[in-house]
Amino acid sequence: MVAQINGSVVKAFEILKLFSAGRTIISAADVMAELGVNAVTAHRFLKTLEHVGALVAVDRGRYRLGFLFADLAERLLDGGSLAGILQPVLNALTGRLGEASMATLFRADKVVCIARAVPDRPVLVDIRVGSELEAWCTAHGKLWLAHLPEKELDAYFSRVDPRAFTGATITGEAALRAELERVRREGFAENRGEREDTLHAIAVPLFSGSGRMITGLSVFGPVARLSGEAAATALAHLKHAAEDLHRSLDAPR
Template identity: 50%
Template sequence: MTSQLNGSVLKAFRILELFAAGRSEMTAGEVARELKINLITAHRFLHTLEQAGALRMTARGVFRLGYIFADLGERVSREGGPAPALQPVLDDLARKTHEACMATRFDHDKAVCIAKALPERALYVDIRIGSQLDAYCTAHGKLWLAFMEDEKRQAYLDAARLSSLTATTITGKSALMQELARIREDGFALNDGERESDIFALAVPVFNRNGTMVSALSTFGSNNAIVTQRRSGLLDQLRNAANDAQTALYGTGANAV
């Protein structure tokens, strides 16, 4: 039996996503133009969302997000954040790649492991939940740097000391900036033994519906075939997993109205 979707609910979330895209305030006229709906409909949606606590009016006809989202965000964090939703995606990825996999968030200047999955074989590389990964010399860290806001990236580069950890560690800031530009263009990062000489990894971003990076997924291990002979196939699997992760976090029908 096919599920019936409620178009009004989907449209209400489209309005909320307009605020999430970086606008702190919006009017009915702006909503009407963005969603190509008439002004009366835009007014009705905004006032209904205000009544529900999702929006608040800061001046006549001017709306901001309501404080209910702060409460909901705290509840999500208490219940484990995105890790529970990402775990099945990682488990499936580990089965398909036969390698260890993990997901990260970014905290201050390091990528932090929030979930992992291990392959079903005797020997593999493991990592602890909560482990912190240096940003400049790991696949996850470089990925976060590549897709963060320009000001935050520059602040990191200004403060960073790029110590040489292995023969392949990038230690020049100009070279690192070139690598980050390549990552943004190609959509993936790799670790070619840059933190430990015998650890290799590929990582891809997970985006929200507005194109902001919210997590990263990787496959990693001790065989450099991960970044050489197997790179193309593993990237296909990682990108499929990233799409599954976005669905797990935000649902389907991102473009539905």
């Protein structure tokens, strides 16, 4: 670790981190009070952040976040970019468990596979990157639905008519809502042959620092191999992987 960290940069980001869900405007007085710096220094940092596009002045001495962050976040969350971050994690999971794994995004009512790893087995279950799956009958899909804002979930149910793929598919709206409630409560989702009779999957969410779901991670394989003890083991590893990702990707507190 390089010994010398640049204090000015650290302080600039401390200012940026003063913004929160309930706090969209920051003033020089806030910076002075909360970071313990001199008034002139506070003004200098705010002006510098404005200069680079990180802040926008809205009133005298009062600032909002600048659109630079929308651009940087888009570059961060672009599917290809995110896949690059997730691929080593999936490789490690599949290496450890001997079962396929994948990560998804949620687009236009469908779950989209953005990265996957396949085990070194002669016969295996696989999925192609870019494939789209229905949400109501997949572990990933139920995870995404469980973490949609209420209005968006209502809209989903008003547009989508869930049909049965197997005897295990949950199709009724009330039954699905109950299942999503269970997914929220337990923190993971399972596909017990709901999309294909013999396929089992377990998925966990990855959240951003502010609680929005960024991606899902899952392990999947034949029911015969992925149940009971093996399923519990897979869940533990998935949770670990999500925690490690969260820790390595999130801002230090």
